[in-house]
Amino acid sequence: MYHYNYPEPALSLEQLNYHLYTRPLPSLFTRNYFIPDDIREELQRRSEIIRTAPMPGLNLPEDLQGYHSMVPLEALVGERRKFGNWSTVVYRAINGKDGVPYALRRMENYRVPHVTAFAAIETWNKIRHPSIVSVKEAFTTHAFGDNSLVVVYDYYPNAQTLYDMYVKPKAPSFVNGRLQQQSQQIPERTLWSFIVQIASAIKAVHDRGMPVRVVDPTKILVTDKNRQARQVRLGSCGILDALTWEAPADMLPIFQMEDLARFGAIIVTLCCQNVAASHANNLAKALDTLGRTYSNDVKKVIVWLYGKPGPHKTIGNFLDLIGSKVLVEMDEAQTSVDRLQAELMSELENARLVRLLSKMGFINERPEFAREPRWSETGDRYIIKLFRDYVFHQVDENGNPVVNLTHVLTCLNKLDAGTDERIMLISRDEQSCLVVSYKDIKGFIDAAFRSVLLVESWDSLLNDYTA
Incomplete structure (x- = not known):
């Protein structure tokens, strides 16, 4: 509540709480009394996932450096995910201090040789970017019966990796009474959204004088529906820096060039829905295949990323190359903000x-x-x-x-x-x-x-x- 500033000789008018009487934006948005069903269902699914309890008999630690209620997000038996030569498992756990769920990636049977290995984790902890899963902390533990390194990240419920969503073969489904293979082809508009988001995240890291080193479809998370496309975030950052803490400083340009090459490999993999298509020996055939579905602009950026290293080959120059796509992404981001504000009202x-x-x-x-x-x-x-x-x-x-x-x-x-x-x-x-x-x-x-x-x-x- 506040009073008007201009003088009134007879009485003083008091303005209403204007935020309680909002009107819809003059746009195509439909006025709703409540959150739309699709958004509400997605939020409810996330809420349910956060509160799921672990299956009995897993023998997980009850307390892990202040984290409790651990739930594995990956299989504990059978085929295991690898990070270099080490087996890795991701858990969800609640922080006892703030009550917030986090994702804990555990590197099994790894003994940290020196405290210097944690310096990279502290550097990653300072990076905040909408397309990077934030790194919180890292510690070692014997709670699992071995020497384990645990790195803590922000947790995004109901998230999937790019590999699981678009590359991993899907089981056939019945369509009109016939068993058909599910189509996983990514629309070009969605593909460009992924390219812009990943490039923006890589630039944020390179500008700090660091490499990403985990530009991989199995480590990039698809977390939210984002306009016509989806929100993607680089995950598992900082682990390779901790595992290879003795790498010399002059390796930085090489690692950054590897980031760009892996970036190109991701684009080829997503276009062809096949990891083998990104191998250098198969590149010519892959470009011919994706050229039938995607525009020549996609082929240009792939060739640029696979090109020879040089002083001109930086993530900044790459963003200059796709400047028009960045503008489209920015426009759609503004539209998304307008839509969310309308829902909030x-x-x-x-x-x-x-x-x-x-x-x-x-x-x-x-x-x-x-x-x-x-x-x-x-x-x-x-x-x-x-x-x-x-x-x-x-x-x-x-x-x-x-x-x-x-x-x-x-x-x-x-x-x-x-x-x-x-x-x-x-x-x-x-x-x-x-x-x-x-x-x-x-x-x-x-x-x-x-x-x-x-x-x-x-x-x-x-x-x-x-x-």
């Missing part, structure tokens, strides 16, 4: 109505209040009760309940705004009726709720005094 309306319903809940049908058994059945409180019936307890001509959410939201919005519109309230025995305005009812609710607060505060003071 509709949720603000929900919070406003919940506060109003809570007030009514504290007042209606309240027994034995202020030493008056019929407090909520007399005076202004009786009108509030009749209004509750008018909003929620209407029936049709056959006496059946009318469940009309539009009627409920319309009435509550008018009540919260305190309009002068009048309505007729009829008693339950249909022997009397009252004509009142929404403005009057709002005043009755505020007065009754203040009396509840005053009595509660007074009783609390008496209890404190007598104690």
